[in-house]
Amino acid sequence: MNSSNLFIDVKYGPRNPSVSVSPSGEIVEGSSVTLTCSSDANPPVYNYTWYKKNVTSPKASGQSYNITNIRSEDSGEYYCVAENIYGLINSSSQFIDVKYGPRNPSVSVSPSGEIVEGSSVTLTCSSDANPPVYNYTWYKKNVTSPKASGQSYSITNIRSEDSGEYYCVAENGIGSNNSTDLMITVAGTQSSQKIPLVIYASVGITVAVLVLMVLCLSGFIWFRKKTPKSVSDTRINADSGQGISNPTYENFSSVGGTSVINDQQDDLEYINVNFDLAKTQDVSLNATVQPTNQDEEVQYAAVKFNPPSAATKPMTGVAEEESPVLYSTVNTSRTNTT
Structure with missing residues (x-):
C-alpha cells in the first residue's frame, strides 16, 4: 500500500517587523540614511508604510525609506507597518539621532545696561548643538590669543582698556562655530572724560585767579594804611x-x-x-x-x-x-x- 505526503501551508499575517538603519553608527547632518523594514508573513508582506512617531500622515511606502541630505529636524522615532492579506502590524520604533555642529552661538552680558569702570561683568556664550558644545573659547577682536575658556567669562574690576568687541567659539565633536561680536563699552574712557577734565581745569584756574585778586587787594589796602601821608603843599x-x-x-x-x-x-x-x-x-x-x-x-x-x-x-617834674x-x-x- 502506497502512502503520499500531505503538505499543509498555514497562512498568517506579518510577524515581528523590525527596522534597520544604514549606514550604521553616527548620523551626521547632511548625510543620507536608508531605513529598511523586515517582517515574517505568509503570504509575504506586500505593503510597507513608513511613519514618524507623533506624525499622522505617512512619510513613505516601500520596504526601504531613503532620507537624503538628512537634517536635524529629521531626528525622531520611525516605524513601519507591514501588511499582507491576513493582517497588518507595526514594527518597533527606530530612533534616528541626527548630529550637527554648533549653531548660531550668541553672547550675552550681565549685568545689562551701562558698564562702569571698576565693576564686574560676566559674558555668557550659548549655542545649539548635537552633541552639546563641550568647549567654549573667548576672544577679543583683533587679538589672536584667547582671553579665557568656558561657557562664561568674568571680567572683574573692568577697566577702560577692556572696551572692545568680544566673541566666543563653540565646539563639539562635529565642528565649531564663531558667535557674533558683542561690543563692550566701559564708561569713563578717554572720550567721556575729556569734558569733565576741562571743566575741572577751568574751575581750578578761576578759583586761583580769584584768590590772587583777593590777596593783591588785601596787600594794597594794608600798604595804604601803613604809608604815612605826605606833607601837602x-x-x-x-x-x-x-x-x-x-x-x-x-x-x-x-x-x-x-x-x-x-x-x-x-x-x-x-x-x-x-x-x-x-x-x-x-x-x-x-x-x-x-x-x-x-x-x-x-x-x-x-x-x-x-x-x-x-x-x-x-610844671617841673611833669614830662612835656x-x-x-x-x-x-x-x-x-x-x-x-x-
Missing part, C-alpha cells in the same frame, strides 16, 4: 576877589617852634583860619603865617607855631608832652588896592 590861588578855598595843610607838628612832619596821627586838631587881606586886624592863634606877596598868589611854605610862654609851660599835630585849612580873600 600849601597853596592859595586868588582870583579877582575870589579865593580857592580849603587848601589843606597836613601833618604839621610844632616842636620847639619849628614846623616838623609828624609821622604819627594821634591827637589831631582841625582849625579853619580865614584871612581877609583888606582888614588890618591881627590874627593871633599862637602862630605866625607869612605870605610871600599879597599881590600874587599866596603860598605858604611853612607854618610856624610859637612855643608856649613861661606862664603856660608845664609832644605838641599836637595841627591840620589847618586856610581860606583867603584878596581885594584890589588903589
Whole structure:
C-alpha cells in the first residue's frame, strides 16, 4: 500500500517587523540614511508604510525609506507597518539621532545696561548643538590669543582698556562655530572724560585767579594804611576877589617852634583860619603865617607855631608832652588896592 505526503501551508499575517538603519553608527547632518523594514508573513508582506512617531500622515511606502541630505529636524522615532492579506502590524520604533555642529552661538552680558569702570561683568556664550558644545573659547577682536575658556567669562574690576568687541567659539565633536561680536563699552574712557577734565581745569584756574585778586587787594589796602601821608603843599590861588578855598595843610607838628612832619596821627586838631587881606586886624592863634606877596598868589611854605610862654609851660617834674599835630585849612580873600 502506497502512502503520499500531505503538505499543509498555514497562512498568517506579518510577524515581528523590525527596522534597520544604514549606514550604521553616527548620523551626521547632511548625510543620507536608508531605513529598511523586515517582517515574517505568509503570504509575504506586500505593503510597507513608513511613519514618524507623533506624525499622522505617512512619510513613505516601500520596504526601504531613503532620507537624503538628512537634517536635524529629521531626528525622531520611525516605524513601519507591514501588511499582507491576513493582517497588518507595526514594527518597533527606530530612533534616528541626527548630529550637527554648533549653531548660531550668541553672547550675552550681565549685568545689562551701562558698564562702569571698576565693576564686574560676566559674558555668557550659548549655542545649539548635537552633541552639546563641550568647549567654549573667548576672544577679543583683533587679538589672536584667547582671553579665557568656558561657557562664561568674568571680567572683574573692568577697566577702560577692556572696551572692545568680544566673541566666543563653540565646539563639539562635529565642528565649531564663531558667535557674533558683542561690543563692550566701559564708561569713563578717554572720550567721556575729556569734558569733565576741562571743566575741572577751568574751575581750578578761576578759583586761583580769584584768590590772587583777593590777596593783591588785601596787600594794597594794608600798604595804604601803613604809608604815612605826605606833607601837602600849601597853596592859595586868588582870583579877582575870589579865593580857592580849603587848601589843606597836613601833618604839621610844632616842636620847639619849628614846623616838623609828624609821622604819627594821634591827637589831631582841625582849625579853619580865614584871612581877609583888606582888614588890618591881627590874627593871633599862637602862630605866625607869612605870605610871600599879597599881590600874587599866596603860598605858604611853612607854618610856624610859637612855643608856649613861661606862664603856660608845664610844671617841673611833669614830662612835656609832644605838641599836637595841627591840620589847618586856610581860606583867603584878596581885594584890589588903589
